[in-house]
Amino acid sequence: MLSKVNSYRKTTGFKLTFWYSAIFIASSLILLFFTYFSLKLSIRQNDHKLIQSEMEDYVADFRIGGISRLERALGEIKYKDSSGEDLFLVRLSDAKKDAVFLSIPQQWPAPDLKQLEEGPAKNKAGWSFIPSGGVKNTYEIFSKPLSPGLILQVGKLTVNSQELMGHFRAIFLQIIIPIFLIGFAGGVFLTFRALRPIRYLVNTMRLIIDTGEINARVPSGGRNDELQDLSRLFNAMLEKIEKLIKGMREGLDNVAHDLRTPITRIRGSAEMALRSEDNPENLKSALADCIEESDRILTMLNTIMDISEAETGAMLLNLQNVKISALIDEVTDLYSYVAEEKNISIRTSLQEGLQSVADRNRLQQAIANLLDNAVKYTPPGGGIDIQAFQEDQDTIIRIKDTGAGILPQELPKIWDRLYRGDKSRSQRGLGLGLSLVKAIIHAHKGHVEVASVSGEGSIFTVYIPGKL
Numbered sequence: 001m002l003s004k005v006n007s008y009r010k011t012t013g014f015k016l017t018f019w020y021s022a023i024f025i026a027s028s029l030i031l032l033f034f035t036y037f038s039l040k041l042s043i044r045q046n047d048h049k050l051i052q053s054e055m056e057d058y059v060a061d062f063r064i065g066g067i068s069r070l071e072r073a074l075g076e077i078k079y080k081d082s083s084g085e086d087l088f089l090v091r092l093s094d095a096k097k098d099a100v101f102l103s104i105p106q107q108w109p110a111p112d113l114k115q116l117e118e119g120p121a122k123n124k125a126g127w128s129f130i131p132s133g134g135v136k137n138t139y140e141i142f143s144k145p146l147s148p149g150l151i152l153q154v155g156k157l158t159v160n161s162q163e164l165m166g167h168f169r170a171i172f173l174q175i176i177i178p179i180f181l182i183g184f185a186g187g188v189f190l191t192f193r194a195l196r197p198i199r200y201l202v203n204t205m206r207l208i209i210d211t212g213e214i215n216a217r218v219p220s221g222g223r224n225d226e227l228q229d230l231s232r233l234f235n236a237m238l239e240k241i242e243k244l245i246k247g248m249r250e251g252l253d254n255v256a257h258d259l260r261t262p263i264t265r266i267r268g269s270a271e272m273a274l275r276s277e278d279n280p281e282n283l284k285s286a287l288a289d290c291i292e293e294s295d296r297i298l299t300m301l302n303t304i305m306d307i308s309e310a311e312t313g314a315m316l317l318n319l320q321n322v323k324i325s326a327l328i329d330e331v332t333d334l335y336s337y338v339a340e341e342k343n344i345s346i347r348t349s350l351q352e353g354l355q356s357v358a359d360r361n362r363l364q365q366a367i368a369n370l371l372d373n374a375v376k377y378t379p380p381g382g383g384i385d386i387q388a389f390q391e392d393q394d395t396i397i398r399i400k401d402t403g404a405g406i407l408p409q410e411l412p413k414i415w416d417r418l419y420r421g422d423k424s425r426s427q428r429g430l431g432l433g434l435s436l437v438k439a440i441i442h443a444h445k446g447h448v449e450v451a452s453v454s455g456e457g458s459i460f461t462v463y464i465p466g467k468l
């Protein structure tokens with residue numbers, strides 16, 4: 001139980017909730033304290049202003065008409081008392097500190113008169129705070145010497161402001177618990193919401209790890225934030241991985257399937273040879289069959305290895321100046337017999353003296369694969385055009401056929417390892433030719449493109465850069 005609590009304390013959910021609640025509660029409290037103190041200050045400032053303005057009135061009376069006018073003004077206080085205006089304590093004292101005049105609103109408790117007499121330091125205007133008898137309210141008194149010995153004191157009981165602040169404190173105490181609750185609930189709610197994509201992500205990952213269901217996806221919310229982006233990217237990555245796994249599975253199936261045929265044939269030949277051991281001719285032909293089939297297997301495995309090498313950049317290129325027209329002529333010669341048999345014409349249009357820096361054997365392999373496909377997928381009576389020319393710095397080799405063409409949906413897949421078009425299964429092939437072409441041309445830092453219309457023909461174009 002304790003370890004569960006401890007491990008929960010380490011979760012992001014807990015940390016987020018804690019920090020959100022703490023910041024919310026702390027800022028609410030700071031705000032409340034600030035409001036409380038600024039309210040207190042402004043009430044006090046307001047009281048001081050009232051007291052000082054009352055004092056100014058009396059000082060003005062004294063300046064204009066001396067003590068007699070001041071006494072007259074002081075005499076009017078009792079009328080003020082009943083008119084409900086702001087109330088003040090007013091005291092005038094002489095040199096002996098005896099009160100010449102003292103007025104205290106009747107509803108106020110009596111102040112400590114002794115302290116009132118003391119006042120502030122001699123001949124200096126200033127504030128003093130005097131407790132009122134028994135009650136915890138305080139008088140705020142402003143004392144001002146009018147002439148030597150004559151001191152006027154005007155003050156107010158802070159009863160109203162104390163009451164107000166008391167209310168405030170009571171409200172403060174009442175709302176502090178709701179603030180704590182709101183802060184905590186807000187923290188839990190926001191954390192729950194904010195971490196939802198992460199929870200989905202974790203659940204999906206766990207499902208994939210536990211069950212191997214790579215087709216599981218993270219549910220996507222409608223939001224457009226970073227976490228949602230993460231989910232989307234994660235789904236896109238899963239999509240890619242799923243495709244890759246599917247491709248590899250299919251590839252493996254295909255390899256197994258393609259290996260099974262020659263191996264079965266080898267086995268069949270060997271069995272036949274065993275049975276007719278006294279006939280050397282049969283033995284010879286069986287061995288020849290075995291060699292032929294073994295070569296097929298070797299070609300397939302070597303091609304797969306070559307593609308991997310070229311794709312990972314490990315293919316060593318034996319770069320040299322290659323005469324392109326001579327190379328294409330050689331390849332064309334190789335296929336002229338098959339083409340003739342199928343009644344397919346091969347025309348070449350090769351720029352004279354065209355040279356390129358390349359690995360001769362690899363480039364030949366690539367062109368041979370393209371021509372092999374063109375012959376394979378072109379029906380009898382068709383034609384193949386091979387062009388080679390230079391454009392800017394690039395050497396361009398284009399092989400155009402009037403063959404079966406490629407369906408638009410198959411176009412992006414033909415470069416994949418072991419991919420074979422649906423209609424091409426009747427033809428011999430491993431589905432590795434174009435992957436090898438692409439890998440070789442990429443190893444030369446070039447690229448290869450295809451344009452094809454199904455039923456009309458295809459054009460494969462190889463670009464070899466002038467500078468490698």
Ligand code: ADP
Pocket residue numbers: 373374377401403404405406414415419420421422423424428429430431432433434435457458
């Ligand atoms: P393979 O020829 O052994 O099937 P490739 O990798 O050479 O494998 O080609 C992949 C697929 O691309 C072929 O199965 C075929 O469907 C398509 N393809 C390639 N070249 C051509 C072409 N010249 N005409 C029509 N389809 C082609």
